Amino acid sequence: MTSNALTRKLDRWEHLSDDDQVTLAAISGRIEPVARHKQLIEEGDDPRIVFLLIEGWAIRYKILPDGKRQIVAILLPGDLCDIHVFILDRMDHGIAMLTAGKIVRIPKDTMLAVVDQNPAIARALWWTTLVDEAVLREWLVNVGGRNAYARVAHLLCELYVRMGNVGLVTDGRMSLPLTQADLGQALGLTPVHVNRMLSQLRGKGLVTFRAFQLRILDLDGLIAAAGFDPGYLHGKRPERTIGSWSRPRRNSTAKLPESPA
């Protein structure tokens, strides 16, 4: 039960030896429960601790000058809340629990020591941060380029794959502890409109979402609606092959608009 979500996740990228697994288990020793909506780090803080999310969901967010909250990442069990933020002097965003859950606090020094002595772990962790960044890029594409309907569908696809990667999808069903307002804040949409888009998705028989349970009824349909291509998640050795991604190869003759001298 310890940090299974993390080892399972890392192991999908780079095979971890038993020693490595033990090391990971070791730093995951002191698991502590956290309450729903607990702020783990606030913007402006000096980050000295890395959080490993064992159980529950969390979000990374920023607050706009007018008070609006923009969610910039959704953290699932097994995710690290920025491995190396401590290089920076000041958090430029906050992290908060969405649900109650369990975390491990890893002090900066421990983190550095582990990374120093276990190249395999270091590489695996490195990989996770790059994937985080890739996800961030895709989110930008999502809100920058897709309409509301596809945008919602895309987020659902992503979460479905990521949850599957840590073994938290069973039979097309998964927990999705976000309110429609939360979804809106992640997608740059109003809660009302998120609601309408979800209705549409339900109407087309693609998904249902009630009582924070998401159920995928027609994955291929959802993928098509979203224009989803899981390549950016950089998955390897998928636990279970999901859908039929024959990589919906994009129009390779796509026009690339131009620029000046």
Place this chain on the structure above:
Amino acid sequence: MTSNALTRKLDRWEHLSDDDQVTLAAISGRIEPVARHKQLIEEGDDPRIVFLLIEGWAIRYKILPDGKRQIVAILLPGDLCDIHVFILDRMDHGIAMLTAGKIVRIPKDTMLAVVDQNPAIARALWWTTLVDEAVLREWLVNVGGRNAYARVAHLLCELYVRMGNVGLVTDGRMSLPLTQADLGQALGLTPVHVNRMLSQLRGKGLVTFRAFQLRILDLDGLIAAAGFDPGYLHGKRPERTIGSWSRPRRNSTAKLPESPA
């Protein structure tokens, strides 16, 4: 002239010894010119080389299934095109020159060796990637949460600061080799609307932008229009103090909308 932009930039974070500077100069040995619009890496490629941008501008972008291009990052002189992407097996985005310029190709192995042997450089590089990610987050906030007017203003603020950080702003003027269409692709707006927003900014006496020259007329006004807070750029030892950022402290009683169990 070599890699001054890079050393100048890195030095702002962590003081680099003469040795470090020499090392950096060494890997910057083979500078090669690149043509305007040259694709440096394409989506799907297996990244084996890191590009250091010496001169000119480049963009990181993704293509949507419908052919639309979303710019996910703007790379200025001194920027590295992802130091460690080679951990990933496959590029999830493309990088292309916007202008003609000069680059250095750094093979993966060289990169690893330098980082291995020069902790100061490693940390400085590490820092740059974290800043890149912070910028990405702010972009997401920008397109997700701001209206078109503030969005344009915000991007201009950011580029102004970043260009200033590498010494490429003189007297409130800088080169900005993006067409209005390019700006639109970075901001999730249409070219026409970017045009109108720029007109408004000009109308209010904040900036002028003609012939790819940006001129800031009223920095404080622009900052206010954008709701800009440079904290996310994690600047240290600014080359020149810019404006009067007394950190427009956000409404600390801002409401944080809630979520479920």
Place this chain on the structure above:
DNA sequence: CGTTAAGTTGAAGGCGCTCAACCGACGTGG
């Protein structure tokens, strides 16, 4: 049973998009 959070639905309005025409600068070639 009363209260609070979340979801649902309707109506109206606006921000940004679409379509389209036109201008100006620049480069090329006849």
Place this chain on the structure above:
DNA sequence: CCACGTCGGTTGAGCGCCTTCAACTTAACG
């Protein structure tokens, strides 16, 4: 040297996606 094509920018008119505002329903929980 002018004609023309291209590229980027500018402006106008109309439309539609999404927002805003508001009322109401449903679920959870004391």
